[in-house]
Amino acid sequence: MAADADPARRSIGARRNPASADAILEAAEAVLVEAGYAGFSIEAVARRARAGKPTIYRWWPSKAALLLEVYQRQKRVEVPDTGRLEEDLVGFLKNLFSHWRETSSGSVFKSLIAEAQSDETAAAALAGYASGRHVHTGQIIERAKARSEIPADVDSALVADLIASYAWKHLLTNRLDEDEATIRKAVGYVIRGIARNAL
Helix, strand or coil: CCCCCCHHHCCECCECCHHHHHHHHHHHHHHHHHHCCCCCCHHHHHHHHCCCHHHHHHHCCCHHHHHHHHHHHHCCCCCCCCCCHHHHHHHHHHHHHHHHHHCCHHHHHHHHHHHHCCCHHHHHHHHHHHHHHHHHHHHHHHHHHHCCCCCCCCCHHHHHHHHHHHHHHHHHCCCCCCCHHHHHHHHHHHHHHHHCCCC
16 A cells, blocks of 8 residues: 655554645645536545545545535534524524535535435445534524423434425525525424424
8 A cells, every 4th residue: 555655744544644634635625626526536636635545545435525524624604593493594594505605615515416326435425424414403403492492302303304405405406595585484384393293
């Protein structure tokens, strides 16, 4: 197995060397900007980062896994904590749509979803990412339960999945300019449904 081209950033096995990992992620971001999703490759990243391909594949088992981490590094979406579930979810969706619309991350994520339909490694990477994001979004629901705004037996992960499905549909159909009134209506339908749950 080849070592990194730069001995100052030599791999330390499966555990990431922070300097090498940062260099690889920065190189991946640069390649993505210059070549776009279609021109993105592990080879190009390795050349730019002066890293060995085996090192990259040891830490990111596929192109999709590396791109998802690049996507997460670029993602800056505020999750409101207003004390009201409706406002938190509406604010979150507005911020997410704005981020996807105003940065390249939306097109990157859309391409990853498309690739996952025919590539098992991309599908696995996307499923792992989505699971983690649903836990994160589910925290909004958990806060509402703690405030007794909704019943304690509401499945936070399932509600997060419903919200994510709404967001992903808008991303995949290029409807990221949805107005707040429509977003609020969709969130209202979800909240009214879970508020009646187990009452």
